[in-house]
Amino acid sequence: MRVKCVICDKIEAIEDETLLAKRLRNRPIHTYLCNECYKRITEKTKARIDTGNFRLYRTRTEKEDW
Numbered sequence: 001m002r003v004k005c006v007i008c009d010k011i012e013a014i015e016d017e018t019l020l021a022k023r024l025r026n027r028p029i030h031t032y033l034c035n036e037c038y039k040r041i042t043e044k045t046k047a048r049i050d051t052g053n054f055r056l057y058r059t060r061t062e063k064e065d066w
Contacts, residue, residue, distance in 0.1 A: 001025075005034040 001021045004011050012034060014021050023030045033041070048054040 003032040005037055006031045007037045008034060010034050 001014050001016050001024070002011055003014055003021075003024060020032075024032060045054075
């Protein structure tokens with residue numbers, strides 16, 4: 001299966017039987033990142049977290065009073 005990185009537009013080939021290929025076929029919301037872009041994003045995110053200025057906004061789950 002040929003896939004294209006969303007960030008750098010690099011085209012790579014992955015095996016058809018892998019879990020990643022199945023996810024990309026069945027759910028179009030999943031996007032592909034090449035290993036270089038994935039590592040770069042991971043390193044930059046960790047560096048931002050270490051600075052203390054990074055806030056992850058998650059939705060709060062409210063408890064129900066049942």
